[in-house]
Amino acid sequence: MALLSALLAFAASLVVMGFIYWRTVEEEAGSLRRHVTEESAVLNDVYLSAGRPGLRRAIADTLGANDPQYLAATLDATGRGRSGNVEALIAPRLPLAPGYREGSVRVRGHRAPLEAGYLLRPLDGGDWLLSGRGYAGRTSLRRTLERSILVASILSVLLGLLCGLLIARYVGRRVDAIAEVAERVTGGDLDQRVPLAGSGDAFDALSARINHMLDRIGRLMDELRMVTDALAHDLRSPIGRLRARVDAALRAPQDERETLLAGVIQEADALMRILGTVLEIGRSEAMASRKQFAPLDAAGLLAELAEMYDPLAEDAGVALRVETSGDALPMVGHRQLLAQALSNLVDNALAYAASGGEILLFAQARGGRLALGVADRGPGIPAEDRAEARRRFGRLDSSRSRAGAGLGLALAEAVAHLHEGVLELDDNRPGLRAALALRIEAAR
Template sequence: MRPPGSRLRPGAVFFMLLAVALTALGVGLAMVDQVGEAIIGKRQREVAEAARDYFVAFAHEEGIAPLARALDLRERTDPGGAFRYALYAADGRLLGGARLAPADDLPAQGAARLRISSEGRASPWRVLVQPLSTGGTLVVYEDIGERLAFRRALVASAAVSLIAAIGAVLLAALWFNRLLLNRMETLAATAGRIAGGDLSARTETHPKGDVFDRLGEAMNGMLDRIEELMTGMRSVTDSLAHDLRSPLTRMRADLARALDPQVAEPQRLDAIEQAHGEADRALSTLSALMDIARAEAGLSRDMMAPLDLAALVAEVGELFGPVIEDAGQTFVPPAPRPPLVIGGHELILRQAVGNLLHNAAHHAGPGAVVRLALEEAGGRVRIVVSDTGPGIPPEHRGRVRERFVRLDEARSRPGGGLGLAIAAACAKLHGGALELEDAHPGLRAVIDLAAPSRTPS
C-alpha cells in the first residue's frame, strides 16, 4: 500500500513541471546571454585592437601631426560611429580626434570601462589606451551602449522563444501526464474489479495500440489464466464433493458394519476389505486430481528432463499388453525404432499413455484391436492409441476430456472419469493437446507434443 499523501496528484505534477521549466528558462537565458556577449565582445575587441595597430603603424610612418589631422578628419566625417579615436600629447592636450574624456580620466595604458557623457546623454564606453613611441597617446573609444542594448534585445527574443517552447512542452507534458493517468486508472479499475470478485473483468485494448495496450493484453492474458485456474479449482472441489461422497459413505457403512459386535468374523473381514478398497479408490482419485492440477498450472515443469520417448512408450505397451489380451482384445505394440529423446515429464507421460490403453481395454470391447504407435512429423511428436471399438460420438469428444465426465454406457464400469483429463493435462504441460479422432471404426486418441525431438547420433 502507498503511504498517505504519497499519491502523485495532477497539481503536484504541474508544479514539478513548472519548476523544471523555470530552471530550463533560467539556464537557457544565462547561456544565451553569456555566449552572445562572449562572441560580440571578442569581435569588438578584435576591431578595436586592429584599429589601434593601424593607427600606431600610421604614426610611425607618417608622424604624430598627420595622425592628428587624420583623426580630426574622421571625427568630422563620422562623428557618431560606434568607434571613435583621439590622440593626446604627453601633457594631456588633445591633439586630434574625439573630445570625449580628459586625459586625466584615462588609464595610463590598456583597456578600461568609463561612463562618458556625449551629446547630452551618459553611456558606458570601453577605452583602449596605447602610448606611442613617437610621443603622445592613442585612445580608441568604443560605445558599448548599443552593444548592451543589442544584448538585451537578444536576451529578450531568446526569452520569448524559450517561454513559447517551454509552454508548448509544458502543455504537451500535462496532456501526456493526463493520458498516462487515464490509462493507468483504467488498469487500476480493472484490477479493483478483479479484487472485488469479478473474474470476468478485462481491460479494453486496441489492436494497434501502444505500450499500455500491450500491458493490457498481458494483463488480460494473466486474468484469463487466473479465471481458468479458479474455474478449474471450483470444478475440482465440486467434483470432489460429488464423486467422493459415495465412496466415503460406502467406506463409513462398511466400517460401521465391521464394528458391529453381532457380525460374524468372516463378514467383518469382508467389510474391512471393502472399506479398504473404497479408501484406495478415494486416494487414487485425489492423486489423479493433484496430477491434473499440477500439470495444468505448469507446476510440474520443474521435473521436465530429457527422456527416451520411444523406450517409454514401448515399456508402457509391454505393461498393458497382458491387460488388453485378458480383455479378449488384440494388442499391436509400437514398431521398433531408434531412441527419440525429448524434454518431458516421465511420470505424467507414463500415466497418460497408460490411461489411454486402460480406456481402450475397458471400452473397446471383446474382439477389438488396440494399437499403440509413436509418430514424428513437422518437429512434433504424437503418441497414438487407436482401437476398433464403438468409439465416442463426435458431440461428446470435447466433453469427455473434462474431469469426472463419463458417458452413460461407461457408468456401470469402475472408474472415476479422470483418464482422458490426465492425458489432456499431460499434453498441455508439454505444449500440445489431446486429440480424439474417428478411427473408422473406433477411436483414435492422440497426445500431440510440441516438444522438439532430437535423435542421438
C-alpha cells in the first residue's frame, strides 16, 4: 500500500508539474513571438516609407541600444547577412519563406551560435528582412523548471512513501483489530466487540455495524438457549404422558385400548401443534422480502375468523363480535400468517375469557396505523409481565398448569414484524387488548 500511495502521489504531481511546465514554456514562446512580430512590423514600416537607406539607419539605431538578444538584419536569398548583426542563418531551409520560426543564428562578434526566434519579411530584389530575439532567458527558465520538476518529483515520491507508510500502518492497525475480534468470535467468545477510535471515519462506521451485528447474534444465541431450554421443558411432559399412554395401551385389555390410543393421538396432536407453531415463527422471521404478499380485505379476514370461531365461542358461553372502521379495509399482506396470528389471539381470549363475557375482533385505522386485533374481558396481563408474555415459551403461570406452550403472542409479534408493524398489548379494563399495529404505508 505504501508503494501504491507513492506511485499515485508521483503520478499526480507529475501531471500537475507537467502541465505547469507546458503552460510556462508556451507562454514564454508566445510572448517572444509577439515581441518579434511587433519589432518586425516597425522595421517594415520604415522600409515601406524610407526604402533601403531608411531601413539600414533604423537597424543601426536599434542595434545601438546594445541589447545582446536583439537581432536585426537584411539577408540575401541564401540566408547570409548583408547588413545588421546577423552573419548568417545556420542550416536554413531554402528557399527562404516569410513567417516566424525558431532556429540557430550566427551573430557577428559571437563565436557560439545564438538560439533565437525570428521573423522573415521579403524585400525588393530577393533580399529578406530579419527581426528576432535570442531566447537564452527562456532556455534558462526551461532548465530551471526542469530541475525544479526533478526535485519536486523526488520529494513527491518520498512524501508519498511516508504518507503510504502512515496510511498502511493506520489501516493495518484497524483491520488487525477487526480481524482479532472476528477470530475470538469464531472461537466462541461472543462478548468481544470491535473498539471504536472515535474518529467517525469509515472504519468506525464499519466497526459500529459489526458490533451491532454481534449484539444481534448475541441476543439470538441467548434466545436460542432459552427456546431450547423451554422447548425441552415443555416437550418433556407431553412426551412423558405419550409414553405412559402407549405403555398403558400395551398392557390394557383389548376393549380399553381404543380409549387409551385416542389419548395418545391427542398428546401427539399437542406435540404437532407446538412444533408447528415454532416452525411458523421461524418462517415469519425468515421472510426478508414481501414477495408472497397479496392484496386482501382486513374486514373480510376478521369476518371469516368470527364465523370459524363462533361455534367454539358459543360452547364457551362467550359472545363473539366484529368491529371495523369500514365495510372494506384493503391492505397488502400474507393472508395465511395474519390469519394464524389472529387465530392465536382468539384462542388466548377464549382460554381466559369468563363465561358470559364478550370477545371483540377489531380492525381500525388510527394514527397512521391499521390495527388488527382481539379484545377480551378476562384477567388481562399486568404491564410488568408483558415482555415475558411476548417471549417464546414465555409462561406467566410458573407451574405451567394451563395448556399451551407460550408461543401464541410470540408468533403474533413475528407476523407483525414481517408486516413492518408491532404487537401492542394494552389494558381493556378489564381484560387484554392485543393488536397487530401495521403501518398504513406498509399495509396498502
